[in-house]
Amino acid sequence: QQQVKQSPQSLIVQKGGISIINCAYENTAFDYFPWYQQFPGKGPALLIAIRPDVSEKKEGRFTISFNKSAKQFSLHIMDSQPGDSATYFCAASGNNAGNMLTFGGGTRLMVKP
Amino acid sequence: ETGVTQSPTHLIKTRGQQVTLRCSSQSGHNTVSWYQQALGQGPQFIFQYYREEENGRGNFPPRFSGLQFPNYSSELNVNALELDDSALYLCASSLRRSTTLGYGYTFGSGTRLTVV
Numbered sequence: 512q513q514q515v516k517q518s519p520q521s522l523i524v525q526k527g528g529i530s531i532i533n534c535a536y537e538n539t540a541f542d543y544f545p546w547y548q549q550f551p552g553k554g555p556a557l558l559i560a561i562r563p564d565v566s567e568k569k570e571g572r573f574t575i576s577f578n579k580s581a582k583q584f585s586l587h588i589m590d591s592q593p594g595d596s597a598t599y600f601c602a603a604s605g606n607n608a609g610n611m612l613t614f615g616g617g618t619r620l621m622v623k624p
Numbered sequence: 625e626t627g628v629t630q631s632p633t634h635l636i637k638t639r640g641q642q643v644t645l646r647c648s649s650q651s652g653h654n655t656v657s658w659y660q661q662a663l664g665q666g667p668q669f670i671f672q673y674y675r676e677e678e679n680g681r682g683n684f685p686p687r688f689s690g691l692q693f694p695n696y697s698s699e700l701n702v703n704a705l706e707l708d709d710s711a712l713y714l715c716a717s718s719l720r721r722s723t724t725l726g727y728g729y730t731f732g733s734g735t736r737l738t739v740v
Contacts, residue, residue, distance in 0.1 A: 554716075555667065611657065614668070616665060617665065
């Protein structure tokens with residue numbers, strides 16, 4: 512059962528552009544929504560995370576937008592750089608949801624110079 | 625401060641064999657979780673250990689088992705290997721049992737297991 516759906520599967524953006532990745536979840540017990548960045552041959556690394564009591568969180572060029580009523584959240588990468596080329600995963604967890612991270616299927620981002 | 629270390633980095637096993645993967649958690653972390661990441665997919669939760677006890681399990685059969693040691697390092701054991709077990713196995717450690725308190729996981733680079 513896929514509880515977190517992520518789109519698109521792949522994304523090509525020009526350098527300096529905005530990359531947008533979307534996720535939707537089903538389990539209303541989720542209350543922690545992190546984004547992970549994974550480079551080939553490496554494990555996922557925490558990028559930014561949000562809780563449902565805020566609608567937006569910004570850290571540098573990375574912003575999470577959260578819509579609790581729609582059960583959707585998204586990652587925006589401003590001024591995308593070739594070094595941002597990686598696979599991005601949204602995830603969700605909650606104390607009443609088994610306490611583990613449930614990941615989306617991933618988005619492979621390529622930023623062209 | 626060291627991060628999460630996994631060994632071996634790559635492994636090839638034959639169907640039906642058994643395998644043990646190892647993980648050293650980040651210094652001070654007391655919770656270890658194991659995830660399976662099939663090629664082109666997101667990681668899937670296998671189980672979590674907190675203070676040497678299993679603290680949750682995903683939808684994996686009993687032939688997937690684990691241990692956590694007093695120094696918080698951990699092992700993942702898989703018996704009767706199947707071809708579909710081929711994947712990247714990730715270990716993640718954290719400071720607290722609950723990720724919802726804001727303590728994100730620190731992932732290792734994984735062990736790439738190939739079953740032939």
